[in-house]
Amino acid sequence: MKTKHILLVVASILLMLPVGAQTADQILDKVDQLTSAPQDARQTIRMTLVDRNGRQQVRTAMIWQKGKNKRLIKFTSPAAYKGIAFLSLPNDVMYVYMPAYGKERRIASSVKNQKFAGTDLTYEDLQAKSYKNKYNARLLSKDANQFVLELMPKERSQYSKVILTVNKNYLPVKAEFFNRGNQKVKVLTFNFVKSGNYWYAKTLTAKDLRTKHTTKMEVITTQFDTGLSDNIFSIRFMKQ
């Protein structure tokens, strides 16, 4: 009798495990679907950088994005940075253009953990890959309002794991990044809103827990599916 009970318990635990794993992947799939639905996007953004002593710097930029692999960022202010552009192309090809030199330079891609232009986001953070492609997921907990997933990188990464909190609408709320020493080093918080058919992160806040430096990225204007031409993602356009 007793043995039967135990078997039943073991069986139900075994049955539950794949259900859990499946759920985590399903959740991540849904997150990817929702957050990368548009064909292309054109946004103006404002970045507010705040250091540990509360000093603030504000920058604005325009972003063109097409699919997963093409992105152009052009700074529009402050005056000193106006015209500086970063172009990311497939296969980790990246260029920077500095108007003061009138020259573009290719940037090596081996520096994924490098911070982007003084923000708290690294080139790895900015990679437009889907969560599913980057991570293996495991469901840590769930309740009526949210799921908490543990993401383990599939490829080499500056992080050992990411704890991703997703709301009941399958939109990311918070991502906590851990270094190889398993210490939490960075927290991203998202605020997703809907525009037309698409959800997008209206604000994204990145906090570096070691330097206590924060970056807040706000989308000021956004347009989706305007049929961006491939010519935009060229060195010629970058220099314009």
Added chain:
Amino acid sequence: MKEKINQAMLALAEWTVRWRIPIVLLVAVLTIFLGYYGAKIKVDANIINSLPDTDPAAKLYKEIGEKYQGNTTGIIILKTDNIFRTDVLEDIRDITDSLMSMKGITQVTSLTNIIDIRTSEWGMEVGRLVDEYDLPDSPDELARLRDRVFSKDMYRGIIVSEDSTTTAIIATYSPDVPEDSISQAIKDVVSKIPLRHNEKIYYGGMPFMMLDTSNIIFNDLKVLLPITTLIIILILALGFRSVRGVVLPLLNVGIAIVWTLGLIVITGHKLTMISDTIPGILLALGSAYTIHVLNRLNEIELSDRQKALVRAMAFITIPVFLAYITTAFGFTSFIFGSYLKMIRDYGIFTAIGITFSFLLAIFFTPAVISLFSAYRSKFARRPQDTRFVNRVLVPMSIGVTRHPRRVITVWGILTLILAIGIFFIHRQVDMVNYFRKGSQARVAQELLDAKLGGASPIYMVFDGDVQDPVFLKKMFDTEKYMKQHSQYVSYTFSVADLIAQMNDAMGEGYRIPDDRAKIEQLWMMIEGEDVMAQLVSPDMDEAVIQARFAKVDTKAYQDFVKLMDDYIQRNSSEKIKISITGLPHIYTHLDHSLIVSQYSSLTIAIILMLIIVSLTLWSLRCGLMAIIPLAVTIAISYGFMGYMGIPLNVATVLVASITLGVGIDYAVHIVSHYRSYRDSGLEPIEALRETIRTSGNAIFINLIAVAAGFFIFIFSKLVPLNQFAILMSLSMLVAGLSAVTLLPAIIYITEAKNPKNIQQ
């Protein structure tokens, strides 16, 4: 007058005996209270903290610590057959990663994470020297890394030694966490990392030396203090041959030590390398006061022991007070005579400790004796002439009085010969000299000096508009100037270097661009890089050149300080203000303040001694006479220092004033005993012989105890304390010898000329 003082002393002694219970209770309560705090004593081995806060170099050094995320760098040195191996690189990366994630470390720089700006025909890369996620693992890749490292001044002989055997992992400490705890945590963390290639690890730089110093200081307290106690017990047991004779002086001094340590903690102070000696010194000096009290009590042949106690106290209080006050003034001379906080605090707390010992001897000791009826049942007779007196002092007393001129001549010649040595005294302030040859700290420093560009940081601060081409060019040129003097400077690094490197990557050469817009845009590429926080102030109104001094040498420090001060004079302007600090400046200031401390504390000590001795003996002539044997002692000790190559340092600088404070008692003893023998009607020769016999005995017993107390520090692992031990023991010996030979000879000759000179 004398009668009045006697009456007062008698009243005081009676009061003490009457209030014995409250006195003992008060002492017990105070001891528990101060002992509670004393147990929390901490050590501050930071030499920079010994300079006053107003010192410009120390001030700027501390400001840099706050503004640029720390000025303290600990260096972990890895030594092996070849650094350019994948397994070694993996170990370096693991250590770097582990340190990065530690609390209290703001930055780590090593071969596996150092910034690298590369130029190639197709573009530029602002990245890392090696890709930490994909370490070089083929012979080709490793060879390429090696070529890259040796192609740049920034890495060659700085991060990796030129023979590829040694590498440095540099950790910058946060100013918010105590350095010792970070250093200890680093050692703990690194020792737990399993190394793949069995590299040898050394820990170098100031914070590790400070940790070693702190550990030694605690160890000294734990090991040397009990040894000193044992020796004092032995001396007391031999002298008194009774339990009381051992227990009471020890109890007294033990309480004084507890009180002093408690007071150090309560007033927010810490133990330093020199105040480490306070307990030992209190043991040696402080026990003497209780010994005087007990001796006196033993000498009074009264069957009513309570009365005997009162009488003994009434008699002994003034002499003990005089012995106390001269010693205390010797230490007080450091308070007014030193620029260095470390030495000033030492003066304050030793003087306070001595005061505690004195007060306890006068109040607590009689209170305990009467409370516990710890009178000796059989009063001992004054010890009759011992073998030492018969064999040494008696012949000595005859010799001195027969050939006073010869005695003076011998001392004169000896003093002259030895005093020449004073000119050979050199000074040493560098922390590395605290450690013995072959010690971990010394070996690490030698490795750093020989292979990795030294460990002494230099910071040059430029105040102005950091993105202005003129400003950056000034920094760039200053670095060039510093590098030209490679005998001093092994390495320089600044934001100007990074801008020039990126300008090169943009195809416009390794220089600062003339166009501000170019600088601003290059800036964006390195903004937010960890290293920027160490190079540019958060308000972007200051930038700093980080440099390293190539060797450890006081003279080289001075020359470098002069060179750079001249450079700043010529180049600093309203628009670009330049200032400099770093260990060469700190050490030069320390060095200078050592000389000032030496002269001023010695002068103050001599003046104080002269005043107090002249007042005590009520004669300026006697005061001057009593100073002579001490002047001779100091000349001989310092001459010895010069001949033996013992440097003037934070510990040996104390010797002269302490010698004066302790040694003056011997001279006062001789003069006052001589006077009392003359008063009792003895002729000068007889009086002198009697003085040498009786005082000489007491002086030698005392000086053996005191010298033993000091000599114990010969076993400390800190070299300056060893030197202090040798010099203090020698000084005590010479002070005693000169007091019983030279001083009587001088008295004899002066008396022979005019017998009234010495009499009251």
